[in-house]
Amino acid sequence: MFKNYLKIAWRNLLKNKGYSAINIGGLALGMAVTLIIGLWVHDELSHNNYFSKRDRIAQVFQSQTFNGNTDSGPAIPRPLEMGLRNGYMDNFKHLVMASWNNSVYLNYEDKSLSKTGNFMQEEAPELLGLTILKGEKNGLRKINSIMLSESVAQALFGEENPIGKVVRANSQYDMEVTAVFEDIPMNNSFNDLEYIMPWEKYLTIFEWIQNAEDQWGNNSFQMFVQLADNTSMEQVSATIKDVKKNLNEDTAEFNPQLFLLPMKDWYLRSSFENGKQVGGRIKYVWLFGIIGGFVLLLACINFMNLSTARSEKRAKEVGIRKSIGSQRNQLIYQFLSESFLVVLFAFCLAILIVLLSLDGFNDLAKKEIDFPWKDGLFWAISFAFILFTSLLAGSYPALYLSSFKPVDVLKGTMTTGKYAGLPRKILVILQFTVSVAFIIGTVIVMQQINYAKDRPVGYDKEGLVQIPTMSQDFEGKYDLMRSEFLTSGAVMEMSSSSAPTTQIWSNRGGFNWEGKPEGFQEDIAWTDVSPEYAKTLNLKILEGRDFSREFATDSNAVLINETAVKYMGLTDPVGKFIKDDDVEDPFPPLKIIGVVQDMIAQSPYEPVKQGIYAYDKHGNASFYNLRLNPDNSANENISTIESVFKSHFPDIPFQYDFVDSEYGEKFAAEERIGTLSAIFTALAILISCLGLFGLTSFVAEQRKKEIGVRKVLGASVFNVWNMLSKDFLKLVTISCFIAVPISYYIMNGWLQDYPYRVILEWWIFLLAIVGALAITILTVSFQAIKAANSNPVKSLRME
Incomplete structure (x- = not known):
């Protein structure tokens, strides 16, 4: 019987080719959109599925309150490690301190690459469950060891066995390759982890990190944990909540509270508002999931409308079949069979549309989604999807057409009701x-x-280029490089800074100034810059003056932005002094010599943050900022800059970013x-x-x-x-x-x-x-x- 239903359905589709094309095409389009959105939603929800222990892995976050506003984030102080190890390790199977992402230059023979990774403690590979392809699993036990991702090892060593080879990092220290781990897929945290170096090495490289051992106010580090088997996220969060406040009374004024953010929430639910978790990318998952459902519903509505539009032509067929004994349920099965056949064809066409558009969609959505040909669950869901859509799209036409009375239809007196x-x-x-x-x-x-x-944006981002200067090779060479770049004719002005133009890397507090309100808890963005910073960026000086090399006292001077003037409550800021209340790491009083226009360094959707630009007298530059010569083409300027760069740093890969692209x-x-x-x-x-x-x-x-x-x-x-x-x-x-x-x-x-x-x-x-x-x-x-x-x-x- 079902075979006959399908045969009749097929004949009807062939008989009405135009109608069939519109019906199948509309459904296919809606189903293709739903399939693509479904693949995207699945990719989003499966983020971090690579990590087998993801349900037990978390990052330590803290909330702090500044003047009634609570901020939450993953930055924690270094002494917290020992605070948790000494009294709370029963709650953890692993506890790992880590740096933020670091770009380093890796050199091997004549190859030089810039790669991104982390300094992490010895238990990191075990905590993350990395797949070790070569070498030892405990690859961070020696201070001069380095673990490389598979792709980096291939790029550096080709077909050679990398284990035991020595690479030079940042032209500063030699590291022995002890392990190669599998590349972490794109839809996972740590997907940009191209190397791991020991935490102990990190402590020896930078003096400020060594000094941070007892600095509870220096929140410059990350901590990852894996829970013990007999605990839960909620229990441990409640247990460690007041650890920082209890171990250091000086931080109590900010009411610091620790909590664990599970790995499953890192990507989709990492937004906080006034100390409360308020979601994140999960809202886009819901949004597009709803859109996909509605688009499919619209396609099904089309099927209903197009089917009922043909009801007059099918009415006599229904009347004749009823008059020779067909039951209504048989007619319903017939029309549902037609619906199934249409939906099946539409689904096949939808798969073709998805395959043709998937590469473009991946480029647009920044994904690496593959069609799940070998996924049995996908095909089971697809079959259920076809049945559901067949019922949804075919239910109204089946019930409507099968309800015609044969006598009225055959006499030509069939009328429709008022509604x-x-x-x-x-x-x-x-x-x-x-x-x-x-x-x-x-x-x-x-x-x-x-x-x-x-x-x-507050500055001129067009024609502005930044070059990272992470290697020790750059130390003490700023003036030389500035002279060389200016002489080349490709650069109009140059400066250095401790952070990229489009980001804030350091926030500080513990300052005092004339007129500071009692109990005011400041949080100010801090950037060390060379004297030419404002000129290079074309920052407008609103009050006072810019830095000048002609004034020796400018080594203890600062520029502040407009927002900082309002934030600090200063009515006549030029000439005022900012003092340091930090007894652990004090600096001399800093004189405000000028006020610059606000510049957007964080999100363009957020208010500009109060900022201080301090004269860099310690060589804390992380970037060169170059203003290109507008009389030359961009390619010509970059080519000249690269030649000058390579003449001084032949073993360092030439990297640069256009600031307008970074801002974009x-x-x-x-x-x-x-x-x-x-x-x-x-x-x-x-x-x-x-x-x-x-x-x-x-x-x-x-x-x-x-x-x-x-x-x-x-x-x-x-x-x-x-x-x-x-x-x-x-x-x-x-x-x-x-x-x-x-x-x-x-x-x-x-x-x-x-x-x-x-x-x-x-x-x-x-x-x-x-x-x-x-x-x-x-x-x-x-x-x-x-x-x-x-x-x-x-x-x-x-x-």
Whole structure:
């Protein structure tokens, strides 16, 4: 019986090729979008699945309160390690101190590479469960050992056995390769871990790290833990909550509280607001999951509308089959079989669309998603998905068509009830409500991105290049390199800084100044710069003057930004002194010699942070900042700079970044969301238009004799077009009035995550309404005009 159902379904599809193409194409498009979104959601939710112990791994976070505002983050002080080891190790199987990501130059023979990794304690490979391909698992037990990722080992040594080979790091120290570990896949934390060096080596390289052994206020490190078998995240978090505060009374004023952030939350739920976990990327997972569901629903609505549009043509078939004994359930099975066949074809076409678009989607979404050909669960879910979609898309047509009475159909007196068209009208309203909401959401996302992009950055980022200077080879050579670069003609000005232009690497407190409020707890961004910093960046001096090499006293001088003036409550800042209350590591009083314009160094969606730019007298440069000569091409300038660089540092790879590109990366996540939203919005509109096209076909088919009579009595093409179009415009107008408040509520809530945000204006919603109505008119007009121009003789000759 089922075979016969499929055979009849196949014949019907072949008989109505145009209808079948539209129906299968619409469903395939919706299913393809749903499949792609499903693969993306799965990739997001499977983040860190590479780590077999992920449910027991966590990072130690702390919350601190400054003037009533609580900040949470992973930066912790070095003495916390011994505090936890001495009294709380029963809660942990492993405890590992780690640096932040470090870029180092690795040299072997004539090869020189810049790679990113961490200094970590000996238990790190065991805690992370790294797959060791060569060498020893305990590869960090010797102070001069280094563990390399598979790709780095291949790049440095080729087919040679790397174990026991010696590489030179930063032209400063020799490290013996003791292990090679498998590259960590992209959708995991530590996916950029290209080397690991011992924590003990880290302590010997930098004096400030050695001095931090007893500095509870120096939150410059990371700590990862693996829980003991008999504990839970909640229990351990509660146990260690007040450890820092109890072990050091000086930090009690900031009310530091420790807690564990599980590895499963690092990627999707790492956002905190005033000390409370408020989510993170998980909101995008929910967002696109909902979008995928709605797009599939729109495609299924199309199927219903297109099927019912053909009901008049199938009515006599139903009447004849019922008159010769077919039961209603048999007819339902028949139409569901047709639905299954359409959905099956649509699914196959959807897979083809996914395969063709997956590479482009990966580029857009910054993913490495592969189609799961060998995943049995995927195919099981897909089969269930096909059945579910078949039932969802075919249920209404099956029930509707099978309900026709054979006597009425065969006598030609079949009439529809007063509310027969209500379900289809509701479906159209639902379709365009979703589509209009998508339009509004996409416009607001794009407007927010452009609003932040148009925000003044406070400096001239065009033609500004930064070069990392992490090697000891750069020490003491700033003046020489500045002279060489300026002489080359490729550089107009040059400076150095302890942090990149687009980031803040250090925050400090413990200062005092005239007029400081009692109990004020400051948190100020700190950057060491060379005297030419403001000139190189074209930073505007608003008050006072810039650094000058002509004044020896400028070695104890600072520039502060506008926000710092307001933050510190200074009315006449130039000439005031900032003093250091830190008894562990004090510095002489610093004189404020100037106020510079605010520059965006963090998120462009956040307020500018209060900052101090201190004269770098200790050689703390991590970057050279170069202002390129605008009279030359960028390629010419970079080529000249590389030649000068290589003449002084032949064993160091030449690296550089354009600051405007680095700044542009700050918009990358939002731009990807905006672009994906725009694509899905366009597809949703297309699918909705197909549904509207189907319903217009249904109405034109149902009213063709009425249209014929009207034309015989003198109705014009415009009269007929107006008759068929006005009802659909009413439905879409209703959709707009439903979509506008819903969109306003959702997007206004989304914007609250951005302190620097666009204001929702009425024209955005009006634009969406006008656009929806215009699309409706264009879609409906095709069938309406076609019906209006039809020959009335053909529709009336049977009367």
